[in-house]
Amino acid sequence: MTTPFAQAPFPQRPASHRRRRLTRRGFLAASGVVGAAGIAGGAAWASLAGSAGTRQVASTTADGGTLVLLTLYGGNDGLDTVVPAADPEYQKARGTLAVSEHDALPLADGLALHPSLVRLKRRYDAGTVAIVRGVGYPNPDHSHFRSMSIWQTASPQTPVTSGWLGRWLDATASSAKNGSSSSGPIQAVGIGATLTPALVGQRRSAAAVPTGALAVPGGALGTSIRALFQPDASTGNGTLLEAVAGVDNDYLSVADRLGPLLGTSGTGGDDLASQLGIVSRLIKAGLPTQAYAVSLGGFDTHAGEEPTHGRLLGEVDSALDTFLTSVAGSPHASRLVVMVYSEFGRRVVANASGGTDHGTAAPVILAGPGVRGGMYGDQPSLTKLGTGADDGDLIATTDFRDVYATVLSDVLAADPGPVLGTGRRSLGFIKT
Amino acid sequence: MANRADVTLLLRRAGFTPTRGEVDAAATLGPQAYVADALTPGRPDPGADATPPPTLDDPADLLKELAKSAGQTQRTAARKRARKQSLELAAWWVQRMVASKRPLTEKMAFFWHGYFATSVQKVRSPALMLTQQDIFRSKGLGAFDDLVLAVAQDPAMMRWLDTLRSSAEDPNENFAREMFELFVLGHGNYSEEDVRQAARTFTGWRWTPARGFRVASKLHDDGVKTVLGRTGDLGGEDVIRLAASQPASHRWIASRIWSRFGAHAAPTDPVVAALQASAPPKPLSELFRAVLLSPTLTSASVRGGLVKQPVEWVVGAQRALGATLPARTVLKTLSSLGQVPFAPSSVGGWPEGMAWLSTSATDAKVSFAVALASAADLSTLANEPSAQRLDALADLLALDSWSERSRRALAGASGDPARLAALGLISPEYQLA
Numbered sequence: 001m002t003t004p005f006a007q008a009p010f011p012q013r014p015a016s017h018r019r020r021r022l023t024r025r026g027f028l029a030a031s032g033v034v035g036a037a038g039i040a041g042g043a044a045w046a047s048l049a050g051s052a053g054t055r056q057v058a059s060t061t062a063d064g065g066t067l068v069l070l071t072l073y074g075g076n077d078g079l080d081t082v083v084p085a086a087d088p089e090y091q092k093a094r095g096t097l098a099v100s101e102h103d104a105l106p107l108a109d110g111l112a113l114h115p116s117l118v119r120l121k122r123r124y125d126a127g128t129v130a131i132v133r134g135v136g137y138p139n140p141d142h143s144h145f146r147s148m149s150i151w152q153t154a155s156p157q158t159p160v161t162s163g164w165l166g167r168w169l170d171a172t173a174s175s176a177k178n179g180s181s182s183s184g185p186i187q188a189v190g191i192g193a194t195l196t197p198a199l200v201g202q203r204r205s206a207a208a209v210p211t212g213a214l215a216v217p218g219g220a221l222g223t224s225i226r227a228l229f230q231p232d233a234s235t236g237n238g239t240l241l242e243a244v245a246g247v248d249n250d251y252l253s254v255a256d257r258l259g260p261l262l263g264t265s266g267t268g269g270d271d272l273a274s275q276l277g278i279v280s281r282l283i284k285a286g287l288p289t290q291a292y293a294v295s296l297g298g299f300d301t302h303a304g305e306e307p308t309h310g311r312l313l314g315e316v317d318s319a320l321d322t323f324l325t326s327v328a329g330s331p332h333a334s335r336l337v338v339m340v341y342s343e344f345g346r347r348v349v350a351n352a353s354g355g356t357d358h359g360t361a362a363p364v365i366l367a368g369p370g371v372r373g374g375m376y377g378d379q380p381s382l383t384k385l386g387t388g389a390d391d392g393d394l395i396a397t398t399d400f401r402d403v404y405a406t407v408l409s410d411v412l413a414a415d416p417g418p419v420l421g422t423g424r425r426s427l428g429f430i431k432t
Numbered sequence: 433m434a435n436r437a438d439v440t441l442l443l444r445r446a447g448f449t450p451t452r453g454e455v456d457a458a459a460t461l462g463p464q465a466y467v468a469d470a471l472t473p474g475r476p477d478p479g480a481d482a483t484p485p486p487t488l489d490d491p492a493d494l495l496k497e498l499a500k501s502a503g504q505t506q507r508t509a510a511r512k513r514a515r516k517q518s519l520e521l522a523a524w525w526v527q528r529m530v531a532s533k534r535p536l537t538e539k540m541a542f543f544w545h546g547y548f549a550t551s552v553q554k555v556r557s558p559a560l561m562l563t564q565q566d567i568f569r570s571k572g573l574g575a576f577d578d579l580v581l582a583v584a585q586d587p588a589m590m591r592w593l594d595t596l597r598s599s600a601e602d603p604n605e606n607f608a609r610e611m612f613e614l615f616v617l618g619h620g621n622y623s624e625e626d627v628r629q630a631a632r633t634f635t636g637w638r639w640t641p642a643r644g645f646r647v648a649s650k651l652h653d654d655g656v657k658t659v660l661g662r663t664g665d666l667g668g669e670d671v672i673r674l675a676a677s678q679p680a681s682h683r684w685i686a687s688r689i690w691s692r693f694g695a696h697a698a699p700t701d702p703v704v705a706a707l708q709a710s711a712p713p714k715p716l717s718e719l720f721r722a723v724l725l726s727p728t729l730t731s732a733s734v735r736g737g738l739v740k741q742p743v744e745w746v747v748g749a750q751r752a753l754g755a756t757l758p759a760r761t762v763l764k765t766l767s768s769l770g771q772v773p774f775a776p777s778s779v780g781g782w783p784e785g786m787a788w789l790s791t792s793a794t795d796a797k798v799s800f801a802v803a804l805a806s807a808a809d810l811s812t813l814a815n816e817p818s819a820q821r822l823d824a825l826a827d828l829l830a831l832d833s834w835s836e837r838s839r840r841a842l843a844g845a846s847g848d849p850a851r852l853a854a855l856g857l858i859s860p861e862y863q864l865a
Contacts (some may be wrong), residue, residue: 232836245860247786
C-alpha cells in the first residue's frame with residue numbers, strides 16, 4: 001500500500017466538484033431543491049449543441065470497443081508533448097525550456113515527441129497512435145476548474161451537471177428495454193476513491209473501484225451489510241439519503257462482480273501504473289465494461305517545468321506501454337482505445353520562473369489496437385496567436401466534441417446525438 | 433427551547449459527531465448561547481492542550497537541506513524526514529479534532545484549509561503548513577480581507593502558488609488567478625485582463641525565514657495597472673482589499689460557507705438575503721453565526737442535504753465510539769477515501785457532496801468501522817436491552833432516526849454490539865452531516 005503522500009491522483013477531484021451541487025441518480029432532479037436552471041443538464045444540452053453544417057456522425061450498430069480515458073490534471077504542456085521542434089518560433093518562444101530538435105523524437109510534419117515519450121514513439125511508428133492537433137473549444141477558459149469541467153461535461157457555453165460519458169450511460173440505459181442492459185453499474189468503471197465528473201450522469205453513474213482489494217465481508221457481518229445496503233423506498237424519493245443508499249447498493253454488486261478479479265491485494269498503489277494494472281485485469285477478465293477512467297495529476301507547471309514535466313510524461317509513457325503490452329492479444333482488447341487529454345495546454349511563451357502559464361489548445365493522443373495511427377487536425381500557428389483574453393495563446397483548430405463524437409460513434413458504437421447534440425463529425429482516427 | 437433533534441443537528445454542523453453529554457449541555461445553554469460561545473476565540477480547550485503538535489524541523493534548515501546545493505545524501509535524508517513529519521502532522525490534526533472540546537474551532541480551521549487549499553507536497557516544509565494553519569485559527573473569524581491578505585503573504589501559500597518566483601520582468605499569474613477565482617470573487621466575476629494586471633501587483637513579493645515577508649522593490653512592478661476598474665500604481669494589498677469589497681465577493685464567501693455548513697444545494701432566496709446581511713465587511717464570525725442559526729437549517733432539505741467529508745466521518749466515528757485507531761490506520765483510511773489533511777490534490781480543494789461516495793469509499797469505510805468497533809468499549813450499547821439498542825445506537829451516533837430498511841438490518845445485529853456499531857457507522861444515515 002502506498003502512503004497517503006504518494007503521487008496523489010489530483011484526479012477525481014478537480015475543484016469543479018466544488019460546484020457540482022448535483023449528484024447521481026438524478027437526486028436533485030427529483031428532489032426539486034434547486035431551480036430548474038441547475039438541473040437542466042440532461043435537457044439543455046441538445047439546444048446548446050449548435051447546428052454546425054458538418055457531416056452528422058451516423059449511429060452504428062457494430063459491436064462496441066473499449067475506451068480508457070486518461071485525464072492529465074493541471075494543464076499538460078501540449079507544445080512540449082507534441083513538439084514543433086524544428087520551428088524557430090517555438091525555440092524562440094520557449095527559450096531554455098524548449099526541447100531541442102536534436103533530443104525530440106521525430107514524427108511527421110515537423111512535429112516530434114518529447115524525449116520522455118520513447119515508447120509512445122515506437123507505437124506511433126507502428127501505426128497504433130493517433131495525434132489530434134490543436135484541440136480546444138471556442139472562447140477558451142483559463143481556469144483549471146472551469147476548463148476541466150467543460151471537457152468533462154462537453155458543454156462549453158453553459159455549466160451542466162452531467163458528464164459526457166454519464167450522458168452516454170443515461171442514453172444506453174434508456175435504450176435498453178426493460179433494463180436488459182446487463183452490465184448495470186459496471187458499464188463504466190473509474191479507478192480510485194472518487195469518481196471523475198465525466199462519468200456522472202443524470203440517472204446513472206460509473207462505479208469507482210479501489211486499486212486495493214475489494215470484497216464484502218463474509219459471515220454474520222456480511223449478511224448484515226447486505227441487508228443494510230438493500231434498495232428500499234423508505235429512505236425517501238429524491239433525497240440525498242436515497243442517493244447515498246444507491247451507492248451503497250452498487251457497492252454490493254460491484255464488489256461481488258469485480259472483487260474476485262482484483263485478488264486479495266489489488267495492485268496496491270494509486271499511481272498511474274497501478275490504476276492501469278487494475279484496468280488490464282478487468283479487461284482481460286472479459287467484463288462487459290465499455291469505459292474505464294484513470295488519471296494523473298501534477299501538470300500545472302508554472303515554475304521549474306523541467307524536470308517535472310519530463311518525469312510526468314515518462315510516467316505516462318511507461319504506464320501506458322506496460323498496459324498496452326499486457327492487454328495485447330486479449331480477445332477483449334482487440335478494439336481498445338486509450339484517450340489522453342488535459343484541460344488545456346500552456347501559454348506559448350515561457351515565463352521567467354522556468355515554467356509556463358495556463359494556455360488553450362493542445363493535442364489529444366489516442367493509442368491502442370483500435371486506433372488508426374497518424375496525425376489529425378491542423379497544427380495551430382505559432383505566429384497567429386489569440387488576442388484579448390487569449391493574448392499569446394494558440395488558436396484551436398479542432399473542437400474537442402468532434403474527438404468525443406468519434407470515440408462515441410466508432411469505439412462505443414453509440415449515437416453521439418443524445419450526448420453531444422447534432423452536427424458533430426467523425427475525425428476518422430478509429431479503425432472501422 | 434429548541435427540541436433535542438435540532439440541537440443535535442446544530443452540534444453536528446458546528447462540530448463533528450457530538451456526544452450525548454455535549455448535546456445535553458448545549459440544550460441547557462440554548463442554540464444562541466452555544467453558538468456565541470463556540471465563536472468566541474481564546475476559550476480554554478483541555479482536549480487541544482492534551483494533543484500538542486509534533487516537533488517539526490525548522491523550515492530554514494529543512495529547505496536548505498532539500499535544496500539542490502545540498503549533497504545527495506543530505507537531500508535524501510531531508511526528504512525522508514519531511515515525508516515522515518508530514519504524516520505525523522496530518523495524524524496529529526485528526527487526533528486534535530477527536531480530542532477537542534471546542535470542535536467548531538477545529539472544523540473551521542479545516543474549512544479554511546480546504547478553502548485556501550495548500551499542499552505540503554509542493555511547500556515541502558511541514559512546519560510552514562502548521563504556520564499557515566495558525567492564520568486560520570487566529571484570523572478565521574475576523575475581517576475577510578485581513579484573512580486573505582495574511583494567507584497571501586504566508587510562506588506556504590507563496591511557495592504553493594509561485595508568488596516567490598514572480599517578478600516585474602515576468603509576472604507569474606498563478607496566485608492572482610486562483611485568488612480571484614477561488615479565494616475572493618468566484619469564476620466569472622473578473623476578466624482575463626484583471627488576472628494579468630493583478631499578477632503585476634504581486635511581483636517582488638518575497639519571504640525568507642530570517643526576514644519574513646517583504647516587497648522587494650527592485651523586483652516589484654510599480655507601473656500603472658488597471659484591476660477591477662480601478663487604475664493606479666496598485667500593490668497586491670490594494671488588489672486584495674478591492675476584490676474583497678466587491679458585492680460578488682460577499683456572495684461568494686457566503687455561498688462557500690453555506691455549502692459546507694448548510695447544504696450542498698443552493699440556498700433559497702430568503703436564506704441568501706439573510707446571509708448577505710451578515711457577509712463581509714462584517715466579521716466572518718457573523719456569517720458563521722448566520723449559517724449555524726439559520727431557521728432553514730432544520731428544514732428537511734437542509735437537514736438531510738449535506739454529506740460528511742471523509743475527515744469528518746473518521747473524526748466523528750472515533751468521537752462517537754470513544755475510541756481511537758492507530759495513526760497508520762487512520763491515514764491509510766483517509767488516503768483511500770481521498771482526503772489527507774495538508775495534502776489536498778489541487779488549489780481547488782476537496783470535492784463536496786456525492787463525489788465522496790463510491791464503491792471504493794464504501795469499501796474503505798467498512799474496514800475502518802469494523803476495526804474501530806472492535807477496539808471500542810461499547811457498554812453503553814451492551815447495557816441496553818436488545819430492543820432498545822437501535823435507539824441507543826442512533827443516540828450514540830447523534831442521528832435523528834433510522835430508515836425502515838436500516839432498522840430491519842440493524843435489528844438483525846442487535847445481539848452483537850460491535851457488529852451493530854460498525855453497521856451504524858457505515859449506514860447511509862451516518863454518511864450525512
